[in-house]
Amino acid sequence: MALELPTPIAAYVAANARLDVDRMLTPFAADAVLRDNGAVFRGRAAIRSLLEEAVVGTKAIFTPDTVRHEDGQVVVEGPAHGDFKGRAIRFTYRFMLENDAIQVLEITA
Numbered sequence: 001m002a003l004e005l006p007t008p009i010a011a012y013v014a015a016n017a018r019l020d021v022d023r024m025l026t027p028f029a030a031d032a033v034l035r036d037n038g039a040v041f042r043g044r045a046a047i048r049s050l051l052e053e054a055v056v057g058t059k060a061i062f063t064p065d066t067v068r069h070e071d072g073q074v075v076v077e078g079p080a081h082g083d084f085k086g087r088a089i090r091f092t093y094r095f096m097l098e099n100d101a102i103q104v105l106e107i108t109a
Contacts, residue, residue: 003067006074008102009095013064013076019056021048029101036107058082062091072096
């Protein structure tokens with residue numbers, strides 16, 4: 001059964017599966033904030049740098065297997081596989097959407 005993800009999240013996940021940074025950035029608002037295990041990236045340029053290094057650089061593909069709505073956020077969980085030591089890492093992505101765009105994304109492992 002396919003997960004029903006809001007359009008901007010589905011677009012991000014699909015682009016991540018292709019490791020396409022340009023399309024991964026498209027659903028983000030221009031002033032979006034991404035928090036990755038405590039580090040904060042503001043705006044598309046900073047988010048692009050993170051995605052190029054941490055996602056494309058390690059070929060990390062996130063495969064969501066659960067989705068729920070919690071406190072105004074869309075919480076998506078699942079494993080990521082890539083070129084890193086050990087087995088797949090399970091991640092939680094907490095999305096805050098505004099005007100059909102990703103305004104805030106918090107990623108934790």
